[in-house]
Amino acid sequence: MSHEKIVLKDFVQSAIFLLLLGGFAPAANGQSDILFDAQRNQFRGSGWTVGAGVHWLHANPEASESVLSVVNEIDQTDTLHAGAWSHQGSTALKLGIGYWHVAKRPILWDRISIQLEGGKQRTESIFLGNVADSTGLLIPDTLTDIGSAVVVSELTLRLHRAIELKPDFFMEAQMGLGWDAEWGGSFSRFGPVHRFVPRTDPARHRLALELGVGVGVRTRAGRYLRIIAQTDALQLAPLANDGGGLIDRYEGAFRSAHLTIKWDFLRDKPDVSCAGKNLGNEAMPLFEPAMQRKMKKRRRRG
Helix, strand or coil: CCHHHHHHHHHHHHHHHHHHHHHHCCCCCCCCHHHHCCCCCCEEEEEEEEEEEEEEEEECCCEEEEEEEEECCCCCEEEEEEEEEEEECEEEEEEEEEEEEECCCCCCCCEEEEEEEEEEEEEEEEEEEEEECCCCCEEEEEEEEEEEEEEEEEEEEEEEEEEEEECCEEEEEEEEEEEEEEECCEEEEECCHHHCCCCCCCCCEEEEEEEEEEEEEEEECCEEEEEEEEEEEEEEECCCCCCCCEEEECCEEEEEEEEEEEEEEEEECCCCCCCCCCCCCCCCCCCCHHHHHHHHHHHHHC
């Protein structure tokens, strides 16, 4: 079975697990309406979320072999280079803000959110080995690929499901569709590039399905604190050479992952006046004069 099929199979299994988890949660009393005020007793059904965390771009694999051979004009095989790549990702701060809505009658999910997050990332791949010189002789040499972005924006639509562990404490599973864009990015190669296959700059925009899991606590009414771990489960566009949630960077492939602390705030309901609005009119009688006369006659007869 190819690597792409294995990754797709793993993703489908994970998605089915999350859906089953969400579907059985209400039956197991794992989700209460009180936790997120789904009945709108005290708060509106929406609020804001802010987050801060760490963004990892992990090389996968961290090392890979590379040999390039060609047939020359006299029908002989020449080796242009032979050696190994080492790949290294980066770790950076990640900040975000979002807006979320509570489902009034949760079925598969109890909340839906849209979030905008930002960070930065850098990748580096170094080739160490032998590279052919102008005479075809293999000599030790190095080639370096560097990719970086000043800002990486991540706009994600997420579905959430909370499973209440005990009052105010819950576990959370989530699934999302994210669009990543790199701003101020640069990609460069240094070394004997003419002895390697030419590479175009990697795509600056990505679309991926992501999965996440974490824990949360209701700190007080309408206020929540969550710690969530996320990763790209399936990269949709562009399709990485190795499939899955891997990001292509010249000769290397990298997986994106996040660990974030999030603070959620439900919006308070506006105060309701029992007297209603004062429109500046005098109080109006409940019954018309004719009806009032009829009611008086009935009371006299009684």
